[in-house]
Amino acid sequence: MDLDAYQLVHGPAWARMDALARRRRRTGAEADELVRLYQATATDLSVIRSSAPDPELVTRLSQALARARSAIAGTHEPSMRDVTRFVAVTLPVAMYRIRWWTLGVTLASVLLAVVAGVWVVSDPDALAAMGSPAERQDYVERAFAQYYDPGAGFAATVWSHNAFLTAVCIATGISGIGPxxxxxxxxxxxxxxxxxxxxxxxxxxxxxxxxxxxxxxLTAVFTAGAAGLRIFWTWVDPGARTRSQALAQEARALFTVAIGLVGVLAVSGAIEGFVTGSGMAWWLKIVIGLVALAAFWAYVLVLGHRGQRAGETGDLEDDRAGYTLATVG
Known part of the structure; x- marks a missing residue:
């Protein structure tokens, strides 16, 4: 392939595409022309890569195509509107849709914890597995309480650790084993x-x-588990959707939960770092915990129900998810 000759023939079309892409405004005819030139240039780039991959030309055409694609499909600039929508609509709807899963995980986890506790108390072998008498006494008398060392460092450590674990729980959800x-x-x-x-x-x-x-x-942990299990169940039973489409939609929506739980765990981490181990009265500490839990569920149930009634699913908008193609004219 004679690259110089190829560039001489197609170069004017590439330049025209780039000029149209750089314009702030285009007529309907110019927009149609930009789409045609974009498709033709993408084909040219593929030919060059396979026949005569000149790095400089490939880079230049790739950059021009990226500008053209942005001009055709549009871009989404981060804004306070996006942040507000995420906090007030997308996140609570995503959490609201798995509320029954969260309740089921909560009940199962609490039951399992109670069974484990009763087993340790009633079975000498299970109690012995928790350590020697001296180790258990040290844990009861000193270590358990001293773990909750008040301070920003402790709060940050707890927060980052728990946020990582909940994200992993959701990320491994498709396996069913991880959660x-x-x-x-x-x-x-x-x-x-x-x-x-x-x-x-x-x-x-x-x-x-x-x-x-x-x-x-723990509610954040149970919510993460519910999100992971919901992804797994979507893989098992996608319903009327194709399996790939169902998984894509649910995974996008439920990874929203992972992001939101970072904020929830930041609140619980702050309580753990500054309230749990502090010198406050015990009744006041528990009231603070109850208020935080009530605020979480009020947020999920009120805003989530409102968003779902408005047709929200917690998924990305169609254009951002790739379901809507740019059209002109």
């Missing part, structure tokens, strides 16, 4: 810890230290 493993281990660990404290007569201390931040934190 179940995550939820099972979380329930067993919490229940076993409660069992050790209960066996030593310190169940009240356990509940006082868990309740202020745990009400919201």
């Amino acid at each position: 179940v493993y995550f939820l099972f281990n979380n329930a067993i660990m919490v229940g076993a810890a409660g069992g050790v404290m209960a066996e030593a007569g310190k169940l009240d201390i356990f509940l006082q230290l868990i309740a202020p931040h745990g009400l919201l934190e």
